[in-house]
Amino acid sequence: MAWSDKFKLKKGLVQALNEAGFTAPKKIQQKTLARINGGQDVIAVGPEGCGKTTTYILAALSKFNYTPDGVPKVLILVPDKEKVEEVIAKIGQLNKNKTLSIVPLYVTPGTEAQMDALADGADIVVATPDRARAIYLKLGLDVNKIELLVIDDAELIVKQGLQLPVTELADSIPKCQHLVFTEVLHERLNKMIAPFMKQPAIVEVEEIGEPQFNTHPQMLYLLPNFGTKVNLLNLFIQDEELFTKVVLFVNTRLTAEKLYKGLHDKKSTVALLNPWLPGVDGFTSLPEFKNAQTRVLIVVNDAEQESDLRDIPFLIHFELPVEKETYIRRMISDAPDVENETMAITFATDLELSAVKKIEQATGQKILSGELPEDLIIETERRITGSAERKDALAKADDNAPGAAFHEKKASNAKTYNYRAGLKAKMNKKKNH
Template sequence: MVWAEKFKLNKQLIKTVTELGFGAPKDIQLKTLTRITGGQDVIGIGPEGAGKTTTLVLGTLNRFNYKADGVPRALVLAPDQERVFEIVAQLERINRNTSIRIVSLHNGSPIDQQMDDLADGADIVVATPDRARAIYLKLGLNLNKVTYLAIDDAHLIVKQGLQLPVVELATSIDKGQHIVFTEVMHDRLEKMIGSFMVNPATIEVDDLPEEKLATYPQMLYHVPNFGTKLNLLSLFMQDDEVFTKTVVFVNTKTTAETLYKSLTNRLRKSVALLAPAFFEYNQVKDVEAFTNNNALRVLIVAQESIEAGINVQGIPFILHFDIPAEKEDYIAHITDSGVADEETLALTFATDIELDQVRKIEQITGQKMQLAELPEDLVIEKTRAQKEADKPEKPKRVDPNKYVPGEAFHEKKPENAKTYNFSANKKAKMNKKKNH
């Protein structure tokens, strides 16, 4: 009966979690569930597997301690169809109130069918933001009685660019409680939820494993965009006394060529590519050739061009310009070989949408990356939206053939100029006096 002692859940939910054999509540559940049942807006930040979805499901079902009436009271948003199915499955697993009708909205089924499902009655709607918005605009989703909005994996919603549907749906709900669960918090996510959350409690948990991998010291540089990454790399590589040998990992050959062209403008022949697509680039066949060539300082490696593992032992700086899609590739690059007197530093550049990958890597290594301050002389590139906002408005084009009325060709006589504005009552009295 640990759950009954810790939380004020309705009796049916307490009975269900006991029957299902739920163990002791996880850290994020201990810190957020009481606030959720109390009606407060909550932001829960935690890694994958921390128990965020179960907390969301319990908080949602706890609002239904009566017979449901078939009108949406709770809206749960998830980034994709797969997550929608997972949330619905967990709701159905825990729910014992047979009067509650759960409807899912996603791009995997015809929109007309889903509108029919809503018309038949829905108490909890689990949806992707774009499909929920589309049906709402068709007047198929009634938000008038929704008092509970929950967003799961909010960082993935931002990564997919679905902020606008979320904000539109949230602001269409008059009054209600808002719950957001995410693996990471960053500026883009804060901007999305800041428009509708009211004095939220922010709870963050770190569920790192006790066993730590032996890795090189890691430093994380959090930058806003690709252009700023490029500026930071160029700034570091200008210091030839510190950055004597650096291997730079990127994900694609296209990015590798972009970095190569940018760096060779200043570093000339000291930059090389590993197995480039074109022979006109300065290149080496392997890392050993790069290490033995004193004229080379920077080696750019495209992850997609590597068929097997790559040995970077003895390189002073391992720099991840991009974070590999496979976490194992990243781990292989930064694993400390234990070679005596070896001093290697692993640097990682990450934008907002890459921070969730950073979190997953920290879960594997069992240690957080040290967040480094950006250099004062780093040029921060503006985002595309900022550049568009800074553009001056274009003057309106005037059609020379279109007639534009001008000012009168003469001034009115003083006695005809109207410099007053009498009320209707005043005018009536004046007319009456004039007629008599």
């Protein structure tokens, strides 16, 4: 499909696209450009490489005639300096209007040079939210004539905790169109953009190819925070008949120590791989663990470590490793055996969903979502300010002892899970181990 008239792109832009090798629109451009040109707010969700950056650059360049006035019409917010430079380069590749002034803003010692560049005239500003806000508060960034606000890699902006600068800048713009581009859409991101998005169209593009490997069955549990992850882990581990052997992956020694202490306090048989603490149970290799009575082995994620995970009934990723290749290597099943298959379970928060998407894209397989147990206690994130409130909280924690982070299951709900029928059947087979 060639670039059609319905996208309302200027001839110079179409020529630049063809010269750059973009001879036809990608799926995300087919689904969004007409809406964007119509002035609608859009939330576009798609994986890396699906064409999100090109999409909003086309929208930005379409805002200008050949006589720009040097006052910002487009503000593009991205997570970091590297992304600012990438977007600037992409604009240069597609922009035929050499009178346009594009100004980058990112954190660097001093703001004077960037404020001078804005004062000299800026039509498109590409910025990190914190630096754009800082210069705006110094009256160096004029947002009164902005017609298009773009937020790219929005999930990373949320992960970096830059929601406040984004919302303050959006609130400061009198009236404009809003475009949000992200790899995943979740509650925290929705909370950031909801105040300024006006009945947005949500467009989602998934580009998952053919399966690349034979993998273990996988299940994803989406959880709101660390404390709820701990509670779900405790529910699982309490089922001694089903979870007979578990390798539990975490990212840091601090997390490993917390989980070891909590599980150990509940009298679960648990150990660390290559222990670094004195007086704790541990093993120096997987074969040792396989031949021992210990049920749970906590492993700190290490991309360099090769482990033989065969014949382990359950692999639980409490946290996803930094490198997706580490996770994928563990999931590959050389000779799947229905009777002795390994089940891989992943706990993820909103902020880890982008890592899950990258894994799905790399493996060509969707990870099924699991239903949460009815008796799972969902932790709330709250701050305790008064001393009386702090004492009450400590008293409640004591009531739940041992292990304040863990909670006993209700007797009426013991060993009940909302598993789908197929998963329940698979998991029941683990009792043969």
